[in-house]
Amino acid sequence: MKPAPFAYAAPRSLDEALALLAEHGDEAQIIAGGQSLVPMLALRMATPGILVDINRIAGLPGLLEDDAALTVGPCVRHAELLRHAGRHRHWSLIAAAVREVAHPGIRNRGTLCGSIALADPAAEAPAYALALDAEIVLSSLSGERRVPARKFFRGVYETARAPDEMITAVTFPRPAPGWRFGFQEIARRHGDYAIAGLCAGLRLEAGRITEVELVYFGIADRPMRAPQAERSLLGEPNADAVKEAAAAAGAELEVEGTGESSAALKRQLMRVLTERVLTKLIVGAPGQ
Amino acid sequence: MTAIANDEPGLEIETVVNGAPVRARVAVRQSLVDWLRDDLGLTGSHVGCEHGVCGACTVVVDGVCVRGCLMLAVQADGASIETIEGASASGRLAALQEAFYTRAALQCGFCTPGMLLTAAELLAGDDKPDRETIREALSGNYCRCTGYQAIIDAVEAASTSEKR
The missing domain is CATH 3.10.20.30 (Beta-grasp domain)
Structure with missing residues (x-):
């Protein structure tokens, strides 16, 4: 259980890091928290030629919130994000989701940007990034581009990031007034990857649900929205619509089984999660 | 370069x-x-x-x-x-160590260093964690001997110990 040999570089500036990525391409692997990467190295599932350690780079963005958005830099640990999100009602979805990311010792070191870059389909970060309409900021020697989360995740460990690009921030636009969020996942043990999970958001205006976001994860090759289920919830909040949405979600999405969990089990869990999370969300909503 | x-x-x-x-x-x-x-x-x-x-x-x-x-x-x-x-030498784990000893929260001792350090981090940020919170905090530390109950007991006891 020791990694295969690799070269190691700890650049002091972003330009140096990007030059290393440009030079080494697919052979280079960025390390920040390393909480997913180092196990893969130990198991020799990953055998990069060179590790580019970005922890020593001066001047990278940290965690920054203004009225418009929350910006999370590449070395911001899950634990720091959780502390911040826990203090702000409008980031209740992030707080609820990050609490389920592995365990305290892992959250102290693992990063949001790393989870986004890895794009594990059962992980929380890609799901809440999608639900909150986050943007992924990618930097390379040729400049910077911003990719919305809905276009970033392409499959199991597959993203829109090119080998010479580094995620230099993930930005979350602050939700408009009226949005409320719910989160739940089902895992065999606390901190394990989810068998299935749900990030749900709905916007209430004058007692009516005007917008809905349902993002399921752990059920396909990437986090997925369920548009039909979302539409069925618009209007007066009511229990029948919740049942309808719960039935629709499992039916409209292409669900894939993983390991011991069949597609049928995951569909059933999607139904359960939808009912639980949405029932809680609409309790206390006007009209109920 | x-x-x-x-x-x-x-x-x-x-x-x-x-x-x-x-x-x-x-x-x-x-x-x-x-x-x-x-x-x-x-x-x-x-x-x-x-x-x-x-x-x-x-x-x-x-x-x-x-x-x-x-x-x-x-x-x-x-x-x-x-x-x-x-x-351990600093004494900052003393209350936890005594509670682990008193409640037999270890057998082979392999997991104990990790349990103690993780529990100490929990107690540093949360004076009176409930059992569910303790379980969650220790969920990333495996013990193959005790069945965990005694460990949860010990952390709970240490959180109210006068020695902290």
Whole structure:
């Protein structure tokens, strides 16, 4: 259980890091928290030629919130994000989701940007990034581009990031007034990857649900929205619509089984999660 | 131009380990816990699964608990590290250690250093955690002997102990 040999570089500036990525391409692997990467190295599932350690780079963005958005830099640990999100009602979805990311010792070191870059389909970060309409900021020697989360995740460990690009921030636009969020996942043990999970958001205006976001994860090759289920919830909040949405979600999405969990089990869990999370969300909503 | 290092000759790191400055040359793929155990002889941190699952290798780096197997020794350059040896000698674990002893919250002892450090981090931020919170905090530390109940009891007891 020791990694295969690799070269190691700890650049002091972003330009140096990007030059290393440009030079080494697919052979280079960025390390920040390393909480997913180092196990893969130990198991020799990953055998990069060179590790580019970005922890020593001066001047990278940290965690920054203004009225418009929350910006999370590449070395911001899950634990720091959780502390911040826990203090702000409008980031209740992030707080609820990050609490389920592995365990305290892992959250102290693992990063949001790393989870986004890895794009594990059962992980929380890609799901809440999608639900909150986050943007992924990618930097390379040729400049910077911003990719919305809905276009970033392409499959199991597959993203829109090119080998010479580094995620230099993930930005979350602050939700408009009226949005409320719910989160739940089902895992065999606390901190394990989810068998299935749900990030749900709905916007209430004058007692009516005007917008809905349902993002399921752990059920396909990437986090997925369920548009039909979302539409069925618009209007007066009511229990029948919740049942309808719960039935629709499992039916409209292409669900894939993983390991011991069949597609049928995951569909059933999607139904359960939808009912639980949405029932809680609409309790206390006007009209109920 | 950024310097690129390999296992041979490795990289020079400067750290503080349990309060004492340590300068060493390490192979770039050596884990922090292997360095602490094999090179410094601090064998209180245990190596269980070697891929971040069991929590037996927990050490404190710059004030927070991390997996010693999921951090490279080279990444500890400039960091302050506290292992179970240092934490125990400092006396900051005394109430927890006594509660673990009194309640038989250990048998073989393999998981205990990680349990103690993780529990201490919990209690530093939460005076009176309920049992569910304790379970959650320790969910990344595996114990194969006790069945966990006695460990939860011990942490709960330590949180109300006068010795804290």
